[in-house]
Amino acid sequence: MITLYQIGRAGYWTGHTQVVEDDATVASGWTASPIPETVQDGEYVRMTLAGWKVCSEPMPAAVNEVVPTVRPLLAITAITADADHANQVIIDGVNDVTCTVGTVLTFNAELRDSNGGVIPTSDSFRMPLRSRDGREKVLLAVMQGGHIKIVAPMRESGIWSVTQETVNESLQAEHQMTFAGAQVYVVEA
Numbered sequence: 001m002i003t004l005y006q007i008g009r010a011g012y013w014t015g016h017t018q019v020v021e022d023d024a025t026v027a028s029g030w031t032a033s034p035i036p037e038t039v040q041d042g043e044y045v046r047m048t049l050a051g052w053k054v055c056s057e058p059m060p061a062a063v064n065e066v067v068p069t070v071r072p073l074l075a076i077t078a079i080t081a082d083a084d085h086a087n088q089v090i091i092d093g094v095n096d097v098t099c100t101v102g103t104v105l106t107f108n109a110e111l112r113d114s115n116g117g118v119i120p121t122s123d124s125f126r127m128p129l130r131s132r133d134g135r136e137k138v139l140l141a142v143m144q145g146g147h148i149k150i151v152a153p154m155r156e157s158g159i160w161s162v163t164q165e166t167v168n169e170s171l172q173a174e175h176q177m178t179f180a181g182a183q184v185y186v187v188e189a
Helices: 164-168
Strands: 002-007 013-020 044-048 051-055 073-081 096-100 103-112 123-131 136-144 147-154 158-162 182-187
Touching (some): 013 044, 103 182, 123 164
Antiparallel strands (some): 002 013, 073 103, 103 147, 123 136, 123 158, 136 147, 158 182
16 A cells, blocks of 8 residues: 655645555655655755755645546445346356346445545435446445445346446436446346
8 A cells, every 4th residue: 555645736735645556546746755854844855856844834825726636436345146047147256247138237336435434424426327239227326324225127138337437427417326237148048
């Protein structure tokens, strides 16, 4: 795990950090370079070409500042199939499934913050599931305390998928999530 430090206006550290996986892609505005341990109260640090510099001037005020929004992560934690089809399902990780027509899949997921903790929110949202040939189903994702359950009856063959874009397309900006996506191959028995 790597600690990232957020860089704000004029290269100043904002005071925000986040912990990510070692192989995570570092978004613009963040650095893995740790701030100096010698920073005292009343001092500020800012990133320069030579690295962090300790200074006494505060971060400059910004006009019409746009604060980047860190979206919560929708993370699938488990996929299960109904008892009648459980032996016929192939689950590859937590976002790739092959099953037969008639299988009822249950996806369990969590809504996580940037530190990986579960966000204790209770709500529901629509999750469009689209096939490659243009068909669409809409599933209901029910969230209790940040834990999400999605029941997906797979009644038609095809390659069905849900992406970050489809999950967020009908959500207001403040409710949008990052999501790795999922794909279900439904085959004829």
